[in-house]
Amino acid sequence: MxxxxxxxxxxxxxxxxxxxxxxxxxxxxxxxxxxxxxxMKSSFAKTFEALASGESxxxxxxxxxxxxxxxxxxxxxxxxxxxxxKSEIDISxxxxxITNILVNPAQKARYDELLVDLxxxxxxxxxxxxxxxxxxxxxxxxxxxxxxxxxxFAACVEKIKGITVEEDLSAFEYATIFDPKAIEVxxxxxxxEKADEFxxxxxELFNQAGTVYLRGVFNxxxxxxxxxALSKQxxxxxxxxVHLRGDANPVDETELRQKLDxxxxxxxxxxxxxxxxxxxxxxxxxxxxxxLIEKLSSHQVEYLLEKLKPENQDEFRQELWAFYVQASxxxxxxxxxxxxxxxxxxxxxxxxxxxxxxWTNAVELFNSRFVDMPFTLSVANQAEAALGKDxxxxxxxxxxGADIVEWSRSELKTLSQGExxxxxxxxxxxxxxxxxxxxxxxxFIIDDIADSFDYKNKHAIVQYLRDVSRIEHFxxxxxxxxxxxxxxxxxxxxxYERCLMANKAAGEIILTKADGVRNYFIGKWKDNVTTDDCIxxxxxPFSRNLIEYTKxxxxxxxxxxxxxxxxxxxxxxxxxxxxxxxxxxxxxTSYDTGRTEPLRDVLFREADEICTKTTQPGLILxxxxxxxxxxxxxxxxxxVDQIRGYMGQDxxxxxxxxxxxxxxxxYASYGPPTRPMATLDKVSITVSSNIHLNSFMYEPxxxxxxxxxxxxxxxxxxxxxxxxxx
Numbered sequence: 001m002x003x004x005x006x007x008x009x010x011x012x013x014x015x016x017x018x019x020x021x022x023x024x025x026x027x028x029x030x031x032x033x034x035x036x037x038x039x040m041k042s043s044f045a046k047t048f049e050a051l052a053s054g055e056s057x058x059x060x061x062x063x064x065x066x067x068x069x070x071x072x073x074x075x076x077x078x079x080x081x082x083x084x085x086k087s088e089i090d091i092s093x094x095x096x097x098i099t100n101i102l103v104n105p106a107q108k109a110r111y112d113e114l115l116v117d118l119x120x121x122x123x124x125x126x127x128x129x130x131x132x133x134x135x136x137x138x139x140x141x142x143x144x145x146x147x148x149x150x151x152x153f154a155a156c157v158e159k160i161k162g163i164t165v166e167e168d169l170s171a172f173e174y175a176t177i178f179d180p181k182a183i184e185v186x187x188x189x190x191x192x193e194k195a196d197e198f199x200x201x202x203x204e205l206f207n208q209a210g211t212v213y214l215r216g217v218f219n220x221x222x223x224x225x226x227x228x229a230l231s232k233q234x235x236x237x238x239x240x241x242v243h244l245r246g247d248a249n250p251v252d253e254t255e256l257r258q259k260l261d262x263x264x265x266x267x268x269x270x271x272x273x274x275x276x277x278x279x280x281x282x283x284x285x286x287x288x289x290x291x292l293i294e295k296l297s298s299h300q301v302e303y304l305l306e307k308l309k310p311e312n313q314d315e316f317r318q319e320l321w322a323f324y325v326q327a328s329x330x331x332x333x334x335x336x337x338x339x340x341x342x343x344x345x346x347x348x349x350x351x352x353x354x355x356x357x358x359w360t361n362a363v364e365l366f367n368s369r370f371v372d373m374p375f376t377l378s379v380a381n382q383a384e385a386a387l388g389k390d391x392x393x394x395x396x397x398x399x400x401g402a403d404i405v406e407w408s409r410s411e412l413k414t415l416s417q418g419e420x421x422x423x424x425x426x427x428x429x430x431x432x433x434x435x436x437x438x439x440x441x442x443x444f445i446i447d448d449i450a451d452s453f454d455y456k457n458k459h460a461i462v463q464y465l466r467d468v469s470r471i472e473h474f475x476x477x478x479x480x481x482x483x484x485x486x487x488x489x490x491x492x493x494x495x496y497e498r499c500l501m502a503n504k505a506a507g508e509i510i511l512t513k514a515d516g517v518r519n520y521f522i523g524k525w526k527d528n529v530t531t532d533d534c535i536x537x538x539x540x541p542f543s544r545n546l547i548e549y550t551k552x553x554x555x556x557x558x559x560x561x562x563x564x565x566x567x568x569x570x571x572x573x574x575x576x577x578x579x580x581x582x583x584x585x586x587x588x589t590s591y592d593t594g595r596t597e598p599l600r601d602v603l604f605r606e607a608d609e610i611c612t613k614t615t616q617p618g619l620i621l622x623x624x625x626x627x628x629x630x631x632x633x634x635x636x637x638x639x640v641d642q643i644r645g646y647m648g649q650d651x652x653x654x655x656x657x658x659x660x661x662x663x664x665x666x667y668a669s670y671g672p673p674t675r676p677m678a679t680l681d682k683v684s685i686t687v688s689s690n691i692h693l694n695s696f697m698y699e700p701x702x703x704x705x706x707x708x709x710x711x712x713x714x715x716x717x718x719x720x721x722x723x724x725x726x
Contacts, residue, residue, distance in 0.1 A: 566659045
């Protein structure tokens with residue numbers, strides 16, 4: 001790709017943007033775009049994200065018609081040629097199938113999609129199997145695979161679908177029959193020898209004359225439990241009796257037990273049958289088996305007893321699962337989807353095993369570049385994956401002293417935003433490695449990748465982006481609102497002429513070549529102090545800070561420049577020539593000092609002129625600094641005048657440090673109208689503490705929109721009722 005032409009109208013937050021990115025030449029094929037927050041970065045990235053998804057960008061807020069033209073060398077760009085690294089952190093996988101497979105990210109997305117669809121069908125099937133078998137959902141797959149001697153659930157269901165089950169087994173509940181406690185009884189000697197006889201005599205208990213039992217409702221086990229409960233609670237000891245159905249008179253505990261013993265004599269006369277009855281009444285699980293048997297027909301009981309013989313139980317387990325599966329309406333759709341998907345899934349997994357060295361290298365790169373992470377990464381099953389025996393999976397190892405914890409990707413938790421973002425970048429590294437192997441022509445759109453990182457890892461990001469820029473078929477457009485990161489991109493690998501700045505003009509976004517990226521003061525201000533009044537005024541806080549660093553805050557020059565940043569007693573009397581004298585002493589220059597115009601007047605004139613500009617390309621740092629100084633000074637003019645009125649002192653001046661805050665608090669104590677206070681609060685929040693030079697140059701002011709500063713300047717102007725020639 002030589003050129004990328006972009007024409008956007010009403011694409012998300014971008015009203016209009018046209019630009020051609022020229023990647024020709026031997027320089028790194030990368031652009032860096034500096035744009036304040038809220039201007040165009042996310043909208044630009046979102047537009048390309050839509051293209052990468054094969055969708056048309058749109059305008060979401062006002063539903064205006066959108067047009068989007070993105071051409072690579074004159075032809076519409078292919079969605080496969082675009083990759084967007086979003087600023088939002090996203091390390092999770094959609095749906096329930098969170099996979100750890102390391103494979104081409106595009107293939108992994110397809111792999112996850114296939115597994116998610118299969119998982120949904122599988123969940124429906126398991127729900128229907130649970131309803132029929134009463135086995136817990138979480139246990140169904142394991143039990144069924146164990147009973148059938150299979151390792152793959154889908155293959156097992158497919159095999160079961162081919163089995164013929166002649167009996168209607170809907171009355172048989174797997175969970176009841178094969179509960180571990182019920183199995184103890186089923187495996188006993190008594191059950192093996194006496195099951196048929198016990199069942200015959202047990203059924204007679206419900207039919208003989210004078211019985212108190214009712215099949216499926218009240219049986220010997222429940223009778224014993226009822227008597228025991230009444231006795232334990234003192235029912236009989238209190239002199240109470242019970243009236244049995246069919247008897248003329250109620251009976252006490254002794255009479256009741258005698259009656260039950262007489263009914264149970266058909267079983268209890270045989271010690272083996274008696275023990276079997278007691279075992280079946282031992283706990284809730286065996287009682288459930290007894291209840292089940294009572295509900296069955298004589299044929300079903302005979303069938304069950306035959307199947308419960310030790311030598312037949314394994315076959316019966318399989319028959320039950322076969323019946324449940326074949327009776328489920330969800331089994332066939334699941335098997336069909338699996339049959340349609342399995343070859344593609346297998347192909348992707350084979351590719352994953354072949355790419356193990358690639359992912360190992362990517363993981364090692366991540367570990368070496370990103371420092372101070374709480375974890376180290378590795379391919380958990382590298383040997384098996386390399387041999388094609390398993391899919392490559394990612395492992396996270398956390399160490400704290402002697403304590404070591406290992407997690408898979410799906411188990412990740414307790415990570416900071418920066419750590420999550422580092423992991424998010426790992427996906428980007430995988431994407432780059434996959435496209436590198438495939439020699440895939442790609443435009444990477446990278447949106448504010450440096451957020452949430454400390455400086456060591458910001459540098460690691462820049463170094464990796466530099467590595468990416470060296471790949472012949474890769475192109476980058478890196479968007480950021482962080483000027484320090486932007487400057488580092490230029491210092492490291494992005495050519496100066498490919499460093500752009502986004503500015504808002506009338507109804508459009510324009511991208512212009514940057515100025516003063518590496519050293520704004522030397523590159524733009526130093527040689528224009530006496531030829532550009534806006535730059536002249538903008539250097540005041542810069543000069544003042546340098547004097548503070550070198551001579552201290554009590555120095556005469558420092559105090560004079562302070563009066564040019566605040567409304568002080570001597571502010572109106574300080575001329576342009578006075579400031580040039582200070583500047584010459586500081587920098588060893590010999591500029592003319594003859595200008596007698598009050599510098600304050602120059603400051604306000606420049607601010608007024610800035611507000612008339614319709615386009616302001618470039619960083620325009622001097623415009624933002626001048627507006628910020630002018631906003632605060634005009635606000636202080638208003639405050640001093642108002643306080644004089646409240647105090648009745650025409651000669652009042654504030655002599656305190658942090659002057660704006662002191663004036664604002666004093667004014668607020670008089671209970672002024674709410675509108676001025678709202679405006680003054682904006683001044684305090686927006687510019688009051690941002691005028692001064694800091695270790696990030698003018699980072700806070702850089703991120704301010706010049707349009708916002710213009711609006712605030714006009715708002716503060718509207719407050720002033722005092723002439724500026726006090």
